[in-house]
Amino acid sequence: EIDDSRPKFYQLEMLPYPSGNLHMGHVRNYTAGDVVAWFKRLKGFNVLHPIGWDSFGQPAEDAAIKRGVNPRLWTEDNIVSMRGQLERLGVSYDWRRQMAAHRPEYYKFDQWFFLKMYEMGLAYKKMTQVNWCEYDQATLSNEQASGGLCWRCGNPVTKKNLEQWFLKTTAYADELLDGLDEIESGWPPAVVKRQRDWIGRSEGAYVDFEVLTPGLSPQRHGGETRNLVRVFTTRIDTIYGANAIVIAAEHPIAEKFRDEFSDAVRVKIDSIHEEKLKPTDYETEIEKDGIDTGLKAVNPFSGEELPVWIGNYVMMEYGTGAVMSVPGHDERDFEFAKKFGLPVKPVITVQNSDSGPSERDESRTLSEPLTDYGVMINSGEWTGTTTEEAKVKMAEFAREKGFGELATTYRIRDWGISRQRFWGSPIPIVYCDSCGVVPEKFENLPVELPDTAPFTGTGESPLAKVPEFYETKCPNCEGPAHRETDTMDTFVDSSWYFFRYTDPTNEILPFSEDVAAYWTPVDQYIGGDDHAVMHLIYTRFWTKVMRDIGLVKFDEPVKRLLTQGMVVGETFFDDESGKRVYYPPDTVEVTRDAKGKITEARSTDGKRLKHAIERMSKSKGNGVDPDEMVDIYGADAARLFIMFAAPIEHELVWNEAGIEGAVRFLQRVWRLVLKWKDALGRTATAAEEPAERTRQLRRKTHQTIKRVTDSLESLQFNTPVAALMELTNAISDFEVDPVEANEDERHAIREAMTGLTLMLMPFSPHVSEEIFSILVGNEHGAIANGARFPEYDASLAKADEIEIPVQVNGKLRSRIFAAPESANDQLQALALEDEKISELVAGKDVVKIIVVPARLVNIVVRG
RNA sequence: GCCGGAGUGGCGAAAUUGGUAUACGCACCAGACUCAAAAUCUGGCGGGAGCAAUCCCAUGUCGGUUCGAGUCCGACCUCCGGCACCA
Numbered sequence: 001e002i003d004d005s006r007p008k009f010y011q012l013e014m015l016p017y018p019s020g021n022l023h024m025g026h027v028r029n030y031t032a033g034d035v036v037a038w039f040k041r042l043k044g045f046n047v048l049h050p051i052g053w054d055s056f057g058q059p060a061e062d063a064a065i066k067r068g069v070n071p072r073l074w075t076e077d078n079i080v081s082m083r084g085q086l087e088r089l090g091v092s093y094d095w096r097r098q099m100a101a102h103r104p105e106y107y108k109f110d111q112w113f114f115l116k117m118y119e120m121g122l123a124y125k126k127m128t129q130v131n132w133c134e135y136d137q138a139t140l141s142n143e144q145a146s147g148g149l150c151w152r153c154g155n156p157v158t159k160k161n162l163e164q165w166f167l168k169t170t171a172y173a174d175e176l177l178d179g180l181d182e183i184e185s186g187w188p189p190a191v192v193k194r195q196r197d198w199i200g201r202s203e204g205a206y207v208d209f210e211v212l213t214p215g216l217s218p219q220r221h222g223g224e225t226r227n228l229v230r231v232f233t234t235r236i237d238t239i240y241g242a243n244a245i246v247i248a249a250e251h252p253i254a255e256k257f258r259d260e261f262s263d264a265v266r267v268k269i270d271s272i273h274e275e276k277l278k279p280t281d282y283e284t285e286i287e288k289d290g291i292d293t294g295l296k297a298v299n300p301f302s303g304e305e306l307p308v309w310i311g312n313y314v315m316m317e318y319g320t321g322a323v324m325s326v327p328g329h330d331e332r333d334f335e336f337a338k339k340f341g342l343p344v345k346p347v348i349t350v351q352n353s354d355s356g357p358s359e360r361d362e363s364r365t366l367s368e369p370l371t372d373y374g375v376m377i378n379s380g381e382w383t384g385t386t387t388e389e390a391k392v393k394m395a396e397f398a399r400e401k402g403f404g405e406l407a408t409t410y411r412i413r414d415w416g417i418s419r420q421r422f423w424g425s426p427i428p429i430v431y432c433d434s435c436g437v438v439p440e441k442f443e444n445l446p447v448e449l450p451d452t453a454p455f456t457g458t459g460e461s462p463l464a465k466v467p468e469f470y471e472t473k474c475p476n477c478e479g480p481a482h483r484e485t486d487t488m489d490t491f492v493d494s495s496w497y498f499f500r501y502t503d504p505t506n507e508i509l510p511f512s513e514d515v516a517a518y519w520t521p522v523d524q525y526i527g528g529d530d531h532a533v534m535h536l537i538y539t540r541f542w543t544k545v546m547r548d549i550g551l552v553k554f555d556e557p558v559k560r561l562l563t564q565g566m567v568v569g570e571t572f573f574d575d576e577s578g579k580r581v582y583y584p585p586d587t588v589e590v591t592r593d594a595k596g597k598i599t600e601a602r603s604t605d606g607k608r609l610k611h612a613i614e615r616m617s618k619s620k621g622n623g624v625d626p627d628e629m630v631d632i633y634g635a636d637a638a639r640l641f642i643m644f645a646a647p648i649e650h651e652l653v654w655n656e657a658g659i660e661g662a663v664r665f666l667q668r669v670w671r672l673v674l675k676w677k678d679a680l681g682r683t684a685t686a687a688e689e690p691a692e693r694t695r696q697l698r699r700k701t702h703q704t705i706k707r708v709t710d711s712l713e714s715l716q717f718n719t720p721v722a723a724l725m726e727l728t729n730a731i732s733d734f735e736v737d738p739v740e741a742n743e744d745e746r747h748a749i750r751e752a753m754t755g756l757t758l759m760l761m762p763f764s765p766h767v768s769e770e771i772f773s774i775l776v777g778n779e780h781g782a783i784a785n786g787a788r789f790p791e792y793d794a795s796l797a798k799a800d801e802i803e804i805p806v807q808v809n810g811k812l813r814s815r816i817f818a819a820p821e822s823a824n825d826q827l828q829a830l831a832l833e834d835e836k837i838s839e840l841v842a843g844k845d846v847v848k849i850i851v852v853p854a855r856l857v858n859i860v861v862r863g
Numbered sequence: 864g865c866c867g868g869a870g871u872g873g874c875g876a877a878a879u880u881g882g883u884a885u886a887c888g889c890a891c892c893a894g895a896c897u898c899a900a901a902a903u904c905u906g907g908c909g910g911g912a913g914c915a916a917u918c919c920c921a922u923g924u925c926g927g928u929u930c931g932a933g934u935c936c937g938a939c940c941u942c943c944g945g946c947a948c949c950a
Contacts, residue, residue, distance in 0.1 A: 197945080198946090200949065202950085314950080315950090331864090653875085657874095718876075719877070722877070726886075807931070809931085849930090855883095858882080
């Protein structure tokens, strides 16, 4: 499909939401991406570097609610102005490939994927308790409600019962986990770890306990239905220590026997229910609560009858919603037992080297639970078995007897994608009175959004108030029917957008398999780590689905991932009103401690101010916005500084003074070009026997080429800038009058200047292209001129003579000069001959001499 | 509470992965140019002692391994981030 002999490189950055303004975080992200794209291009790769818009979502709808503007027009306007900002920054995007999620030609394929997943049984609808953000009036997926706070506004999340569509991410739980092994080497360890934790696989066993109802005889042998409560445990070896079964308030058993419970039990169940709907406060630990239902459950291993409790600490959503309580070997159960005076029975002992298995009184109350692995005691025929062995054998035994089995559970849940929102991709489902739930036909896609809808901001689907939208024909029987009025989570759009860039105008498929096969997977992805468990899990899931559909042939969409740190600024607030004080902070007087942390801040008129470090943005009053910065300093300096100021993965506290340094540097380079301009125009070749000063300059040039190349290959952006500054200093120090420069000198300078220009180009492309046009005498641009990143020549980088430190007993005492390839015994001899060294060594025993070639000599003496 | 990561000048940070600690930049100080200022250029800039050559001490703290530790190991302290009763 694509005829290009160059190797391909797909450089991708996380697409922005078109809010209307770039912030400094974007600048950092997109500059880093552009540096890589330029570098690879200059290295001879066929580079794909696209950008698009994550243009569905809440702010557009908020603008519609607050200001009555049409979300589509608002969004399109914002795209135009933000594209302008990116262009002013000079980010080298292929604008022909630009996508925007809100356009029907794109979201058509969100719907296409949804229908595919519906066919595959990966999309389903159910009534469930969802995460709900009261502030945003919006549903959130588990990933978006991680930490109990809304990912968008940071407010606490509550729960709400809603019917909603899910995508079965759990079907790929194992693959999502195991796939991390494949990409681990190219992803930040923190992201990999967070994904592992999020997926949360745990190996254990299911055990069925038979429930006995009070007043009724056990229905063990009769033909009547037995009531079983299934428990998940990772510690089946502790089952003889169970003192109760604890179930969640929402557990089906609790529903089923509700009428037989005492009033006190019913009241407790309802109060636990209510508590769960409240926003979680993570500051205070929730106290354990519960009540004995009066039901009994039979421990299938011991035959013992255990009470069945309701417990507020048991989650219906994880495992089976029921646990066996083993207070002797589990912290939570221990706490629960202590509070309600339940018996604690130790059944595991830790082998102690001196005392052997300790003898424990069965009824003794322990001061704390023993959660370590060990050997079983008080466990009938299993006594003496080790934990490791029992975990497998007891589950196996349970399976044979029909009351349990080995089991694996996951923390990750299916992805709830229904949103009661207007500004999203409509879910292509039709409800028909006679046919039920009917998927829309592929040929009827896209299900298009109406131009507008009544916006209330109350969390109800605006589309449910637009009859022209929801009134439709059943795709099956053609009878009257109505459409689903919820739209999809916007994370659906960003799950596959970067595949669309490869084939942006395809009207039949999301993208053609062949074109995508050339460009994907993504070679380098750059974005914020706030998406570690949202976007980055979803897109991995989506890729596996696309593989199963047959659109791609690989499992993982992103080979290498770089997460850049936030750009933050110091924000000041009026202590009383809480109002933000405007940047620049010369209206603020600040006292700092030794570490530079603010201890006190006052406004110049004496008011006390609060302060905080916050994500930098103009609206927060803690920094300039990109447009102002480009106006004041220019795009090149802004880009250079943001790359130079700190390692890319570090948080960057904005500092206005530093950027002046970048401006100065670029001006210095420019002055050097002007100084040498005329001399550089005359062709020159290197001398056969060059003078020392030109050898020195060429050495610095080639050392710099190596440093910059290596740094960029390993995605370091601050150190190559430092190296370029050093090279610039070396060119400055080259004290030759341009008018009188000989051919050899002109050649060395030309090499240094050309190298500097091309290496600077990824960081500061405008001035670099300008300089390049002076160097080549035309204005076609570096790539069009076939320019390549300079190649490192090891023989030129090598020094004739290097300085080698000499240590005595590991302490630096002197330096010698020698050729880098000097043999060890030569270096040793030189070191011993050295005046200072011979003095220090005189009269002492030389025990040993360590020589590291071209590095150092260390003389170990005694006496 | 559990799990990660990080502590290097006044500040942002380098350090070829165990081999000259503090590159590069910011800020600051001094000098040159200027009537003056800005810009630019030159020099200085971890702490201590000394006229000096030079020496001693410094990479959060304490210990260890090693000829040699910012880097490896152990314990602790501090800060930042993640998770939130996951059975």
